[in-house]
Amino acid sequence: MSTILEVKKLGKRFGGLAAISELDLSVVDSEILGLIGPNGAGKTTFFDVISGFLPPSSGRVIFDGRDVTGSKAHQIAQLGIGRIFQASTLFMKISVLDNVLTGHHMSYKTRIWKRLLRTPSAFQEEELLRQRAMEILEFMGLASLKDELAANLPHGHQRILGVCMALATNPKLLLLDEPVTGMNVSEIQTMIELIRQIRDRGVTIVLVEHDMKAVMNLCDRIAVLNYGRKIAEGLPDEIRGNKEVVEAYLGKGK
């Protein structure tokens, strides 16, 4: 069991407010780690810091043996951390296939002048990436919708498309921000199945989710945040029985 992501004494302050403080967390290769906590516990901020959208105020982030603290978002994506956002963040005005192809952005190897001159090798590469995008869509069950505009998809499919795009970047680690929120029961079941299959292909997954049933069902381990601090970490069963966690969610009993 090797560690793919290690966070040491991570802190993020917004003015006087500490969104995250003194956070230590390790993510093991090929596990599904759930990150839970009440609203405002700092879960999304944690994702923003890991994926380079926000610089941390203190602490270190080590991914795959490299110190990536303070790297830019596109650099971190290039190193292999994929991310889907909380709201349905997609390129709404273009087709499903084009969305995934945009995710392949980093895979383009042909030099720019060859593309501008439209040499055969540029076309070949385009065709290869199109095939790979179709493979992802087939794997995720969206192949039949490839020409549909992203905006026209139902909510559940939009969330799945978000994951498809993140997969197109060939991530080693995938950060999923509320992947099943707002879905109906059967959509949740599909999503859980897909996330498991992604993990079985060797992608490590960290997910933030409020749907406890899904989290308990899906995750190998769970870490609980409250007020930016980690208050518990362990197997789903351990977390369920943890007194501090119950208090964080429901308040202290009199």
Next chain:
Amino acid sequence: MGNLRKNYLSNRVNRRSGKVVGLGILALILILMPVLVPNTYYIHLLIMVGINSVLAMTFILLLRMGLITVATAAFWGIGAYTSTLLVVRLDLSFWLALPASTIITGIIAFITGFPLVRKGGISFVIETLAFAFIIALVFGTFDVFGGYTGIYNIPTPEPIRLPFLAPIEFISKTPYYYLMLFLVSLVAVVLSAFYAAWTGRAWRAIGLSPRLAESLGVNLFRYRLLAFVVTAAAAGLMGSFFAHYYGSIVPGTFGPFKSLYAQVYAILGGVGFAILGPIIGSLIMTIVPEVLRIAKEFEPVFTGLLVILLVMFLPDGLLGLSRRRPQPPAKSMARMASWIRGFLTDHSRSDQQ
């Protein structure tokens, strides 16, 4: 299923061949224009349409990635002044000054782009506006640039000497017209190539959602800078041509006002049409005031009115009409009424965005 696919393919082929035929006819008309329209004043207008449409094309390219520039004309001016100085001071041939000033404008955009494109949104608008004013000020202040009276008697391009044919001399408007046609086509082809390559996909992604694009590994800064340099170079190319065609340049021509006009051409044609939109837009904006014989003083009023009507009724531009079904007039009127009501009651609307 196989049948469907075949139909789909043949439709695509038909559409493509239709496009080729359309382009061919358009090219033929454009090439024959000096014969069809012997009036040199109209040829002059068409040359200006060519220049304006390139400026509008560069505006659209940046707009599509979420950058609204007010410095279009500034780079046009940099090209014009660079080329003029190269020819007048350094005795360079126009045919060398043309590519040289294009490259120099690109380099200047590269240097100024470093601070300018870091942030998108409103700060980019303000910064390019400031840049445009500074450039106009620089042209107007320093003696090298001829001060506010500008530079006169800019040499015309040297004649093109071809074997077995009489040399092409730049005396009448016709050779300028063909040179303009060549340059505009060149810009159109290069820009289309960029759009078709994966640069175009990255630009579009940045325009649609910069955050998501970044999370997919797109280097925002690098792609914005590339777009900034490419558009500036295209504007600089037309600047060089303009200076030697027009024969004189003054700083006022290259102020932010001209950039606003470029935006009008782009919006009128339709920003969804990166190449054809600007051509149609600038054609109409140049020809219609002439045909209606609107006095020069009232021309800005006409333009302003047009912009208001456009934004209200044709946000996708004239070419956008081809993509949507016509709305019954009653509905348009209702929309206008609600728009006016909204404007009268809620002044905060214009502040949002």
